[in-house]
Amino acid sequence: MNRAGFGGTPAEIQKLVESGLEKAVSQFVFFERIPDSTPAPDWARPDPDRLKKLAAIRQAPEPERRELQRQEQELQRQRLLELRGWWLQRMVRGPRPLQEKLTLFWHGHFATSFEKVRDAYYMWRQNELFRRLAGGNWLQLLTEAGKDPAMLIWLDQAQSRKQKPNENFAREVMELFALGEGHYTEMDVTEAARALTGWALDRENQKFVYRPRIHDAGEKTIFGKTGNFDGDDLIRMIVEQPQAAVFITGKLWNFFAGEPPSRELNTALAEEFRRGGNNLQSFLKTMFLSEAFYASSLIRSQVKSPVQWLVGSVRMLECDLPPTPVCVNLLRTLGQNLFAPPNVKGWDGGLAWINTNTLLARYNEAEVLVEADSAVLAAIAARTPAQARRAQRRLRGRPGGVNVEKILTTEERADKDTLLAALEKRLLQGKLKDKQRESLRDYLKSKGDLDESEIRGALRLIMSTPEFQLS
């Protein structure tokens, strides 16, 4: 549940365990059987006037132009904020955890950033594409991802043409998306860029368009084969490379299991993937049912990504997500700003999530979730004292934080030992070291009572351990 989704409460985990592995995996993997009627943000549709609006801004006389441009940027920023909150909410409350987790995987895999795309509608559209094809066919997903407007902008394909092909997408589709370094030549990149010419962005209708006039219809030689290839041919040829299945299954395994597969395991995974006709869903089912996935070395040894940390904690603590601006700031501080990966390679993940800075930040952000104290929220979210004051005003009186009576029974709260056992079970699904448990007991002892504030303190302290950062 932690690895295929975003974790859950002890009761949810118990229910899943009772249903048996096979049934539990099917329930996760064949998510389309569960209805999900989350509405899209209301601005998430093409805007027929957008091109005209942008042209009008460009042509406006000077002081006005700047103001119009500022307004446009502000609008896009506002929508991006909404989009981030919308997605996080789906991860926390949505009925299909694996679909959202896969969407997160594809976002990291195709690593497109709003910083260059600068259009919230395009970012939403790409997010929906990942969700729709999350468990679909790899060839279809890779092709559609290449034709996706945000991607066309992100890797400059929208500007490539016959006379001067742009190599950016051509290179990354092989290096980062489908094959990996060393499985193509520089010549393949140059030729692939020619094949891809003609793939363009229809800015008026905000969708992909194929423009034969800018396509280089000449002969190309790619992977040793010669022909008048176009973009679709190229993607098919890439996916047909034996390395393609090795590459994508290795990445999926690493994402879900927490470490790269051995060479033998990766070969087996690739074979399984090819046998299933490059279908992601059936591959995932086999992977989640495989013995290797439950090897003891993989259990509780995966560093939570910041999103996993946030969404998982909210689910474990059965509390609300903090207001979106606080979530965005928190994720940025921890190193995973949604819709803004650091570069085309996406987030490195694994141990790279952790350094002295981000670890301390995790410890401190834990307080934000547990206490949801307005002053703390404001101080942590704000970059300047003025911002802190504004935020404090906005958040004053906001109820929140963990409801200890909701997540712990009266018996569990009866004494220190039952309390600590219940907290370990809920937060770690494992045990602290004796020495650590003693520290916590000392903390509780110094307080006397086991009231809300002490229990919240203990929650925050358990979240401020190395152990809590693993799932």
Add this chain to the structure above:
Amino acid sequence: MKKEITLQTRRAFLRTTVLGGALSWTVPAFLSNTFSLLQAAAADSATQVATGRDSTILVVIQMAGGNDGLNTVVPFDNDHYRRARPKIGISNSQVLKLNDQLGLHPALGGFKAMFDAGELSIIQGIGYPNPNRSHFRSTEIWQTASDSERFEKHGWIGRYFDNACDGADPTVGVNIGRQMPQAFASKSLKGVSLDNPRNYRFISSERPMAGEADMMEQSFRGLNEAEDVNAGGSIGAIGGPAIRPGGSPLEFLERTALDAQVSSEKIRALADRVENRAVYPSSQLGNSLKLVAKLIGGGLPTRIFYASQGGYDTHSGQLGAQDRLLRDLGDSVKAFADDLKAQGNMDRVMVMTFSEFGRRVAENANGGTDHGAAAPMFIVGNRIKAGLQGTYPSLAPEDLFQGDLRHTVDFRSVYAGVLEQWLRTKSEPILGRKFAAFEVL
């Protein structure tokens, strides 16, 4: 030989004063007693280091994305250049002339001033054999100093820590930023990373009254003490390579938690206490260098600082983007140098820039340039061999490799020069083999 003695002193100091002081609240009482005894013994040598005036310091600035070297150090009079860059070429009336053939990008006024003052070295034509045009792979090659075909796990700076900084404080390497660069990856897990000193600590939820203990803070320490500190009780276990290489994720986390505590108090105190004495651009790089200047001024025992600036991947609209970035770079580094001079620390600091590659000689159709190969590096300092160094690669079409400049100096020769002449350590164990050390001093 005087250098050697200083380094010995430093290590002795690190084992005692700094770690002892910073750890007095993380270790049991019997241990801190040991520390104070050692500290008394080392008091004499410690004074020398505490003033922060001994060792040399290297500041590495990464220009991420692949900076276009041709428009940075511009061969403005070259016909091949003008033909290759009809739209985005920089003309001889715009460049800041270095001689009758080469000029700096017009936004690099900060660098030009330092060049004129003999504080800037421009090493031309830097690269490596079989250049790779992938950002990630080429960045990795620069960070690990590996051959193009070989994959290394640890970074060149990390191997410096492993080889030359045994027993040092984790703050021997400080990265300003959220993510640790691969260059810092090491066996001994040295180096810390931070972006904002204000939040670089465990912030307790308790507000104890004066004289009262903060129980949450105490419990936090108990929860984050690595096992070996309690069990072993040896000083070496704290600063040294206590955790076996390739340990579990949990061991890695425990070690990071300990390093965070050790470095947090020290760094925050310095950031609060030391004032900047120059005006920096209000950019990310400007802010990073501001903090580095404070930490140097306060005497943090750091040998290598690392800061970065991104955005050089100019496939389209290069003119505006590169102008903004280079202006920020030149002005930030100039302010940093002014600040260090005001502190009296400029003599022991060297700044070195790098970018994963230069860009294609011919511009593309979008007013930009695609990934290329060789490009210049900058070194700043007042004890360096200043001026134009090395040879500008030929731009003649027949001399290019797949449209890219061929390198004339291997970047690892520059690393070797910096390691041997500036950091005063043998470069061979760090770089894996012998590279002819480029004369940086």
